[in-house]
Amino acid sequence: DAGITQSPRHKVTETGTPVTLRCHQTENHRYMYWYRQDPGHGLRLIHYSYGVKDTDKGEVSDGYSVSRSKTEDFLLTLESATSSQTSVYFCAIRGTGHPLIRGYTFGSGTRLTVV
Amino acid sequence: QQQVKQSPQSLIVQKGGISIINCAYENTAFDYFPWYQQFPGKGPALLIAIRPDVSEKKEGRFTISFNKSAKQFSLHIMDSQPGDSATYFCAASGPAAGNKLTFGGGTRVLVKP
Numbered sequence: 001d002a003g004i005t006q007s008p009r010h011k012v013t014e015t016g017t018p019v020t021l022r023c024h025q026t027e028n029h030r031y032m033y034w035y036r037q038d039p040g041h042g043l044r045l046i047h048y049s050y051g052v053k054d055t056d057k058g059e060v061s062d063g064y065s066v067s068r069s070k071t072e073d074f075l076l077t078l079e080s081a082t083s084s085q086t087s088v089y090f091c092a093i094r095g096t097g098h099p100l101i102r103g104y105t106f107g108s109g110t111r112l113t114v115v
Numbered sequence: 116q117q118q119v120k121q122s123p124q125s126l127i128v129q130k131g132g133i134s135i136i137n138c139a140y141e142n143t144a145f146d147y148f149p150w151y152q153q154f155p156g157k158g159p160a161l162l163i164a165i166r167p168d169v170s171e172k173k174e175g176r177f178t179i180s181f182n183k184s185a186k187q188f189s190l191h192i193m194d195s196q197p198g199d200s201a202t203y204f205c206a207a208s209g210p211a212a213g214n215k216l217t218f219g220g221g222t223r224v225l226v227k228p
Contacts, residue, residue: 031214033215033216035218040124040220040221041220042119042121042204042218042219042220042221043159043204043216043218044218045215045216045217048213048215050213056213058215090158090159092158092216094214103149103161103164104149104161104216105161106151106158106159106160107158108156108157108158109156109157109158
């Protein structure tokens with residue numbers, strides 16, 4: 001998907017365990033985002049990054065942390081997974097400039113199940 | 116709170132018919148309104164987008180209608196085809212919100228042959 005890769009694609013984990021999802025881009029884009037998708041809620045922003053080591057919270061950030069040590073990688077960590085974090089997680093990237101010119105590109109998603 | 120409200124949640128249309136999805140937003144600072152199309156197992160993909168200085172934008176069979184005073188915008192899919200069966204999301208963003216996209220809840224469209 002246009003230079004953005006998410007891993008793993010599927011993961012089942014137990015409640016209370018830490019989980020890290022990875023987003024890797026080859027576009028050298030500045031902005032990276034983590035969304036979660038749940039039925040009826042659309043996509044909700046968890047965290048985003050506007051540069052290396054520059055991150056900020058989205059609307060549903062509780063229970064999640066992120067890190068961006070390189071332009072190409074944006075990691076999402078669930079410190080202690082709960083069943084409410086069962087979801088499909090999408091990473092997106094965007095270059096600089098207005099979104100009309102530089103729209104978001106989404107990865108293929110990670111389906112996470114917490115049992 | 117949901118800043119972008121989308122309806123209906125699901126829609127069934129016959130092949131050749133018109134699919135209409137509506138969205139309403141609250142934040143008057145939004146200045147970019149895209150629609151995304153998502154097929155099962157895939158990420159959302161940008162379909163068409165509009166800025167509030169125009170009332171309509173058409174790309175092929177897809178048209179966005181925008182009503183700034185009512186804070187509403189809609190997607191029309193003309194001559195709907197079975198291949199259009201997907202989930203559609205409206206979204207909005209603006210510079211005051213860091214150009215972060217806020218999404219509607221999604222509409223699952225099924226086009227029957």
